[in-house]
Amino acid sequence: MYPDRVVSGMRPTGSLHLGHYHGALKNWIRLQAEQPCLFFVADWHALTTHYDDPSIIEKAAWEMMVDWLAAGVDPSQATLFIQSRVPEHAELHLLLSMATPLGWLERVPAYRDRVDNLAPHEQATYGFLGYPLLQAADVLVYRASAVPVGEDQLPHVEMMREIARRFNYLYGKEPGFEQKAQDAVKKLGSKRARLYNELRTQYQQNGDDEALAQAKAMLDEAGSLSMIDRERLFGYLEGSRKLILVEPQAQLTATARLPGLDGGKMSKSGGNAIGLREDKAGVTQKVRTMPTDPARVRRTDPGEPARCPVWQFHQVYSDTPTQEWAARGCRSAGIGCLECKQPVIDAIVAELEPMQERAQPYLDDPSLVRAIVADGVDTARKLAQETMRDVREAMGLDYT
Template identity: 65%
Template sequence: MADRILSGMRPTGKLHLGHYHGVIKNWVEMQHAHDCLFMVADWHALTTAYDDVSVIEASIWDMVIDWLAAGVDPDKATVFIQSRVPEHAELHLALSMITPLSWLERVPTYKDQIEKLSTKDLGTYGFLGYPLLQAADILVYRASQVPVGEDQVPHIELTREVARRFNHLYGREPNFEELAKAAIKKMGKSGKELEKLRTRYLQDGDAEALLAAREVLIGSQNIGAADRERLLGYLENKGKIILPEPEAKLTEASKMPGLDGQKMSKSYGNTITLREAPESVTKKVRAMPTDPARVRRTDAGDPAKCPVWQLHQVYTDETTREWVQAGCKSASIGCLECKQPVIDGVLREQQPMFERAQQYLDNPNLVREIVADGCSRARAHASETMREVRDAMGLGY
C-alpha cells in the first residue's frame, strides 16, 4: 500500500523559481512513488487575505498551470481545490468540538504571523483555527506523510495530537474486541503471527515487534480498510484508529536565492516567475547587484560577496564555477560575462515549462477538466473518511 501524501499551496499570485526549487520539484519526484494529492488551499488564502479576494480566482488557474508546466502529472497525482471538497470544512467543524483552545494558541506561527502582519486584523476565529483546518486537510485523506519545512513541523505535531485525541474519544466501539478477533481470523496464518507479535509488544515492550506487526497488517490481502484500522488500534491495546497520525516528511529548505541575494520572495520583489519572458529574465539578471568592490571592470572581486554567485550554485556546473572564481578574482572577466551562464541556465530550466503550459493556455477547459476530475477523486476519499467520523461521533443516523 503506497504512502498517501498531501501537500498544498495558497493561491496568492504567480509562482516563482523559489516555489519550484522549494516545493514543486519535490512533488514531481514524489508523484512517481506515492499516492499524491496536491491541493489549492483557497480557504487558507482567506485566513489572511479575507479583505481582498480579487486575486484568488485568477491565481488558482495560474498556479495550477504552473504546477502542470513544472511537471505535475494529473494521471499520477490528484490536483484539486480545497473549497470544492466540503468535507474539509465538515471535519474542521467536527474536530473543533474536541480541540482545546490552548493547543491552537501555542502554535508558534500563530503569534509569529500576527507580529509579521501587524497591519492586518488577524484577531479572527478563522486565523486562530487555521492550523486545525490544516489538520482536517491532512486527516480527511488519512495521509501518512506531509512534506513540510522545519517551521511547519509544529503543525504536523498538532495534527497528530488531534488525531490521537479523536481516536481516544471515539475509537472504542462497544464490540471492539470481538470485531478485532474476527478480523484476525480472516487473516489466516498471518493473523496468528500478528497475535504473537502483539503479545511480544504488549508484554515485553518490544518496539520492533510492533513495527513487524504493522508490516504484516499492511501486507494482508484478506481484510478491508475498516478491519485494518481496527487492528492498528488493537495492536497497541487502543481502540479503532479512525484518523491515522501522519508523519512530517521533512523537505530541504529552498536553496533558490532571490535577485538581491536574500531568499526569493514576492514580498522582497526579488523573484523570477516560473514562466517569465526570456527578455525579462535576461534584463533582471543583468541588473543584479554584484560585489561592491568591483567598481570598475579592472577591479578584482570576490564571488562569495556577490548574489550572482549564489545563482551559479543552482544553475551552472563545476567547470563554469571554477571559471567564475578565477575570472572574478583576477578581473579577467566582467560581471556581465559572469551573469550570462546563469541567464542560460534559468532559460534552459524554463523552456520545457513554457512548452507544457502552452496546451493549457490554448485550451483553458483542459485545466478545468483536470481540476474537476481531481476534486471528484479527492471527494471520494474524503467522503469515506467522513462516513466513519460521523458514525464514530454518533452522527451516523
C-alpha cells in the first residue's frame, strides 16, 4: 500500500486575491500540517486558454508562488514545484491517452459547456479536450491518496479513479500473479491468512466495502511482508491484478464563500478583488466604495443585510457580536454603511499584514523562490520517476 499523499495544483494567474486564499490556500495550509502534500503551479494547464500568448505564464507563475509562500504555504512541510519542470506528468499523460476512451473526455461538463459556448473565432483544441487527462496524470503520477476539491471538481476526480482502474485492469497483469499472491497470503500466518481470505470473499462476492477496509487495515499492520508482497495482496483483494496506479479519493474542502466586492465572483479581470499584497490604503478604498443594499439610499433608510455584499464579508471576517451589531444597525438604520464596513476593513488589513511581511524577503531576493522550486522539483521527480518505472514495466516499455 502506498503512503497517504495529497496533491493539488493551481493555474498561474499572477498575484492572488482573497478569493484564492479562502477558497484553496487556507485548506492547503491546514493539510500541510497533517500529511505529505505536493502543491504545483499548473503552467501546462494555462496553455489551454493562453496557447496563443504564453509569454504571460512565467511571470504569473513566480508571482503566484510568492503569494503561496506569503499566505503560509510552508516549503519545509509541503513540496512546491512547477508542473512543466517534472516531465513525467507529460509522459504519463501521453501513455494514459492511448487507452482512455474519447467519450470519457467528451462527457466532462466543463468541456461540453466550453464547446457549446465557443465564439465564432475560437476553436476547441485537443489540449482543452485532453486537460482532464493531464489533470489525472498530475495526480496519478504521485499515487496520491487524496485530492482537495470543491463540489464542481468531483467529476474530474471520479474520472481520475476510472482512468487508474482501467490502467490497472489493462496492464496490471504480473506473470504468475495469482500464485504469487496466494504465496504472499501464507506469509501472513495461519490466523491472518484465514481472515484475509474471508474478507476478500466478502468484498468480491458481496461488495462489502467494510470488509475491504478491514482487510487493508490488516495489511497495513502486517510488518513481516515485503513491499512487493503487500502490493500484490492489495491488488488481490480487489481482483487478480497488480495495483500500479492508486485511485485517489476526493477530499471535499469546506470553504468560506467570499464574493467579489460587487457581490459577484471575485476575480482580477472583473475588477472586484482584493489582492493578498494589497496595502491598507488599497483595502480601505476598495471596501469603502463597495455597493450596499440599494434600499439604503439615505443614511436614515433601513436595509436588509441579506441584500448587501458587505454582509457576506462580515460572515467571513466578523465574530458573532459584530455580526449582530451590523445586522441590527442595518435593519434599524442605527448605523451608516461606512460604519458597517469599518470592522471588515480592520479584519482584512489584520489578515493581510503578516502576508505582506512574509512576501517581502522573496520580493527582495527572487532567488529564494527559485531555490524552493528547485528543491521541490527534485523531490517531485523522484516520486514521479518511481511511478513511471512501474508504468513502463507494466506496459512492456522498460526494455531491460
